[in-house]
Amino acid sequence: MAEETTGAGPAEKSAPAEGTPGSATATVAEDERYEAASKLVDRFSLWSGAAGLIPVPLVDIVAVGGVQLEMLRRLSEIYNVPFSENRGKSFIASIAGSVIPASTAAGGVTSALKAIPGLGTVIAAFTMPAFSACATYVIGKVFIQHFASGGTLLDFNPPDYREFIKTQKEKWISRSAAPPAASSASAAQNGSSSKGTAGP
Secondary structure, three states: OHHHHHHHHHHHHOOOOOOOOOHHHHHHHHHHHHHHHHHHHHHHHHHHHHHOOOOOOOHHHHHHHHHHHHHHHHHHHHOOOOOOHHHHHHHHHHHHHHHOOOHHHHHHHHHHHOOOOOHHHHHHHHHHHHHHHHHHHHHHHHHHHHHHOOOOOOOOOHHHHHHHHHHHHHHHHHHHHHHHHHHHHHHHHHHHHHHHHHOO
16 A cells, blocks of 8 residues: 555656646546546535535534545545545544634534534534535635645645635635626527527
8 A cells, every 4th residue: 555655746847848748648537637637526515515414413414524534535446545544534624624713512512403403404504504505615626736746644734725725715606696787698698699589
């Protein structure tokens, strides 16, 4: 296992330079890898949001953590990076803490609200899935960035990604707010184009 760890980083960093015959192939392969990783993160973000809907306090947090850990395992496979469950758990907790200040406490409080019948359950039902999906998305994007630059779980340092985390969080928030407006604009555009083509 230790031999794999030392071989994973340099292999990524020693890609052919621009202009060399192999560089076009390497770029295509890297683009495909990035696309596969991004789709994986989007899918796991949705699953994480669904796990946040589990009505039992604290079980939801465990389920979300499991989803995030599995996402990290799969991203490691895509980028041929050796995976360590213990390191993965600690990095996930560290990044989640950067997504929302005191997020562990916030997630715990939100989860605990599910134990309060009525209003507590309603508040938790709206906040926990959104928090879980956002945190999972940001965690995924951070590791895509890290693995794509040739990093591994051995040299990952969460503080190096503070600005990147902030940017990805803002992207998630704007992206979450955008679809209703985008879909209504798209529907309006489709409606106007079909009116134009409807006549004989």
